[in-house]
Amino acid sequence: MLKKVSKLPFQGTECQAQAFADVIAQYKSDPSQLMTVMQKAQQIYGYLPFEVQAMIADGMDVPLEKVYGVSTFYAQFALSPAGKHSISVCLGTACYVKGAQAILDRITELLGIGPGECTEDGLFSLDACRCIGACGLAPVMMIGEKVYGNLVPEQVEGILAAYRDQ
Amino acid sequence: MAEKNIHLKINGMEVEAPAGSTILEAARIIGIEIPTLCYLKEINEIGACRICMVEVKGARGLVTACVFPVAEGMEVFTNTEKVRKSRKGTLELILSTHDKNCLSCVRSGNCELQKLCKEFGVDDPDYYAGENIRYAFDDSAAHMVRDNNKCILCRRCVAACDSQCISVIGANARGFDTHISSPFDKDLADVSCISCGQCIVNCPTGAIVEKDESAAVFAAINDPKKFVVVHTAPSIRVTLGEAFGMKIGTNVQGKMVAALRRLGFDKVFDTDFGADLTIMEEAHEFLERVKNGGTLPMITSCSPGWVKYCEHYYPDLIAHLSSCKSPQQMQGAVIKTWYAKKLGIDPKHIFVVGIMPCTAKKFENKRDDQSASGLPDVDISLTTRELARMIESAGIYFRDLPDEAYDNPLGDATGAAVIFGATGGVMEAALRTAVETLTGEQLASPDFTEVRGTAGIKEATYHVAGMDVKVAVASGTKNARVLMDKIRAGEADYHFIEIMGCPGGCVNGGGQPIQHAVVRNFHDLRSMRAATLYEADKNLPLRKSHESPAIKMIYEEFLGEPGSHLAHEVLHTSYAARPKYR
Numbered sequence: 001m002l003k004k005v006s007k008l009p010f011q012g013t014e015c016q017a018q019a020f021a022d023v024i025a026q027y028k029s030d031p032s033q034l035m036t037v038m039q040k041a042q043q044i045y046g047y048l049p050f051e052v053q054a055m056i057a058d059g060m061d062v063p064l065e066k067v068y069g070v071s072t073f074y075a076q077f078a079l080s081p082a083g084k085h086s087i088s089v090c091l092g093t094a095c096y097v098k099g100a101q102a103i104l105d106r107i108t109e110l111l112g113i114g115p116g117e118c119t120e121d122g123l124f125s126l127d128a129c130r131c132i133g134a135c136g137l138a139p140v141m142m143i144g145e146k147v148y149g150n151l152v153p154e155q156v157e158g159i160l161a162a163y164r165d166q
Numbered sequence: 167m168a169e170k171n172i173h174l175k176i177n178g179m180e181v182e183a184p185a186g187s188t189i190l191e192a193a194r195i196i197g198i199e200i201p202t203l204c205y206l207k208e209i210n211e212i213g214a215c216r217i218c219m220v221e222v223k224g225a226r227g228l229v230t231a232c233v234f235p236v237a238e239g240m241e242v243f244t245n246t247e248k249v250r251k252s253r254k255g256t257l258e259l260i261l262s263t264h265d266k267n268c269l270s271c272v273r274s275g276n277c278e279l280q281k282l283c284k285e286f287g288v289d290d291p292d293y294y295a296g297e298n299i300r301y302a303f304d305d306s307a308a309h310m311v312r313d314n315n316k317c318i319l320c321r322r323c324v325a326a327c328d329s330q331c332i333s334v335i336g337a338n339a340r341g342f343d344t345h346i347s348s349p350f351d352k353d354l355a356d357v358s359c360i361s362c363g364q365c366i367v368n369c370p371t372g373a374i375v376e377k378d379e380s381a382a383v384f385a386a387i388n389d390p391k392k393f394v395v396v397h398t399a400p401s402i403r404v405t406l407g408e409a410f411g412m413k414i415g416t417n418v419q420g421k422m423v424a425a426l427r428r429l430g431f432d433k434v435f436d437t438d439f440g441a442d443l444t445i446m447e448e449a450h451e452f453l454e455r456v457k458n459g460g461t462l463p464m465i466t467s468c469s470p471g472w473v474k475y476c477e478h479y480y481p482d483l484i485a486h487l488s489s490c491k492s493p494q495q496m497q498g499a500v501i502k503t504w505y506a507k508k509l510g511i512d513p514k515h516i517f518v519v520g521i522m523p524c525t526a527k528k529f530e531n532k533r534d535d536q537s538a539s540g541l542p543d544v545d546i547s548l549t550t551r552e553l554a555r556m557i558e559s560a561g562i563y564f565r566d567l568p569d570e571a572y573d574n575p576l577g578d579a580t581g582a583a584v585i586f587g588a589t590g591g592v593m594e595a596a597l598r599t600a601v602e603t604l605t606g607e608q609l610a611s612p613d614f615t616e617v618r619g620t621a622g623i624k625e626a627t628y629h630v631a632g633m634d635v636k637v638a639v640a641s642g643t644k645n646a647r648v649l650m651d652k653i654r655a656g657e658a659d660y661h662f663i664e665i666m667g668c669p670g671g672c673v674n675g676g677g678q679p680i681q682h683a684v685v686r687n688f689h690d691l692r693s694m695r696a697a698t699l700y701e702a703d704k705n706l707p708l709r710k711s712h713e714s715p716a717i718k719m720i721y722e723e724f725l726g727e728p729g730s731h732l733a734h735e736v737l738h739t740s741y742a743a744r745p746k747y748r
Contacts, residue, residue, distance in 0.1 A: 002339055003339070005350055005351075053350075063332075063336075063349075064746075064747065065348065068349035068350060072338045072340070
């Protein structure tokens with residue numbers, strides 16, 4: 001699936017910039033460590049927006065396109081930040097046949113974001129995942145660490161509202 | 167050189183091939199061309215497209231001939247039923263996501279995919295039809311259009327871009343979503359593409375093409391109010407013939423001039439005049455910089471791809487660029503000033519067309535500070551390919567045309583200008599004039615052979631009038647980068663550098679006729695085309711720019727002296743730093 005690039009403004013802190021500079025200092029002489037640097041940058045910033053990828057390209061002296069190519073190839077790299085509450089809807093076989101797509105569609109309708117995106121207020125991010133090992137409860141979604149099973153689309157609004165009120 | 171040869175059999179025939187050869191290379195020895203799509207010698211040896219599959223006795227499955235090395239006693243079969251079936255299946259799979267709108271595709275008849283489909287009788291192009299992604303065109307750049315719907319993901323454009331050390335396009339996403347684009351899928355106009363067009367000449371299909379501006383030229387020709395003037399760059403005369411099936415390196419200057427007259431241009435001039443003028447101004451600027459402690463080394467500014475590269479990647483070194491406009495722009499500038507006045511025509515009625523080996527020229531004529539008369543110096547730049555298509559569509563039978571001569575006086579030029587089309591040519595031409603100006607004596611020979619040839623970087627030192635002049639020549643921005651890094655680090659002691667954006671210079675420019683990879687991989691287009699330019703130079707009576715009667719005339723009648731105030735207003739320009747991304 002094509003990754004969505006976040007349109008939210010990038011907000012890096014001094015502290016993150018310092019941590020990133022340390023990573024570059026450690027690896028910049030070895031271009032084969034590009035992925036390691038990208039992983040560490042994602043640990044620091046939570047995701048890899050344009051600004052961070054440009055810093056990686058400059059720091060490692062590799063073209064930005066090479067960084068972007070890697071970031072869009074591997075599932076482990078995120079181009080959109082995680083929300084305060086990250087929602088993960090299982091689209092594994094069992095959940096899918098039990099109507100998980102309708103759950104996902106309902107969330108998209110309510111939040112205005114698709115998989116791989118984060119709401120403008122930074123509250124929710126949405127992802128579609130494969131089997132989380134709770135097929136007996138299909139269809140299933142997780143919000144943070146909490147699992148919701150036997151879902152029907154009508155329940156979604158109430159569940160999300162509870163997180164909004166927190 | 168005493169490396170052992172390998173003995174193998176291809177289709178039952180004994181073959182002796184140098185150790186380290188691939189099956190593809192060994193097969194060529196006995197005259198068998200194994201088809202390829204992704205393979206580009208030295209820069210894209212990735213074995214990805216699977217068209218070159220052959221059978222090797224004892225091997226598990228088919229192997230890729232383009233990267234598989236030969237071994238002693240190997241038995242190879244290139245045309246078995248299994249091989250043919252595999253190739254046909256691969257073509258059907260490629261076609262399943264390919265925009266098959268071939269009728270008016272600019273590459274129709276010259277498309278490597280179309281040729282293979284015909285050869286392998288792919289009679290059901292929808293065999294694997296299914297869901298498809300429709301990609302939007304990227305026509306944001308001044309010089310080219312990218313259409314991913316015709317892309318076969320061979321990655322030749324990516325390899326070409328990487329080999330220029332630009333890398334603004336690459337394969338992004340994965341699986342069925344894999345596509346060629348710029349980082350963050352930005353428009354090409356918003357990244358540091360230098361417009362060199364090397365991706366275009368290496369694309370096997372119509373996925374990357376120059377932005378065709380021939381319709382505007384036809385419209386100008388058909389407008390009775392417009393006085394339409396064309397001028398042709400030095401290298402066009404040795405490449406245009408290829409578009410009409412002629413031998414690589416054929417000099418078609420006379421037929422080209424005849425064809426341009428038949429297309430309806432009011433005057434047919436030679437950009438070589440502009441090149442001679444560039445030498446007058448550039449040699450003068452160089453001597454001034456040496457005398458007055460100006461920024462050295464001075465670097466040539468004829469190649470707009472190179473200039474754009476410098477502005478994006480070495481903005482701190484812009485002061486090294488010569489302030490001279492390129493020959494194309496000088497030619498246009500004098501047409502709309504001096505020549506317009508001579509003819510008594512208002513320059514706003516004059517339409518200037520440059521025929522260029524170059525896609526970056528389309529960017530150059532839209533730059534700021536390229537309008538001596540208050541109007542653009544050059545209205546449209548066409549590539550060699552666009553001119554060839556105009557000639558075809560006008561029904562002109564190129565091969566049968568008589569040889570005709572350029573119009574005067576802006577069609578008059580010297581051998582120094584002709585060699586501008588090859589790497590080292592501008593340096594040699596400048597040296598001919600600079601050395602004679604410095605010493606006040608005639609050169610024993612106008613040849614400076616040290617700066618000739620296709621090596622990426624060439625260096626020479628000449629002892630002139632008690633001073634050692636150290637020069638360097640680079641072609642291809644990858645080589646330019648080596649010299650620029652040296653200058654930036656303060657390690658370069660050159661006085662004068664020539665840089666061309668494309669490897670080998672204009673003869674291998676991004677606007678030149680397309681030769682399929684099977685030709686490019688095994689022929690050195692750069693030296694074959696350049697040899698004809700040096701031959702033309704050798705045979706001309708005048709070989710130094712300052713000896714040209716037309717050049718003497720323009721300085722007497724109009725410009726005064728090289729480097730004069732008026733010369734600066736008409737023939738010089740300025741540069742600006744550009745960001746890498748927007």
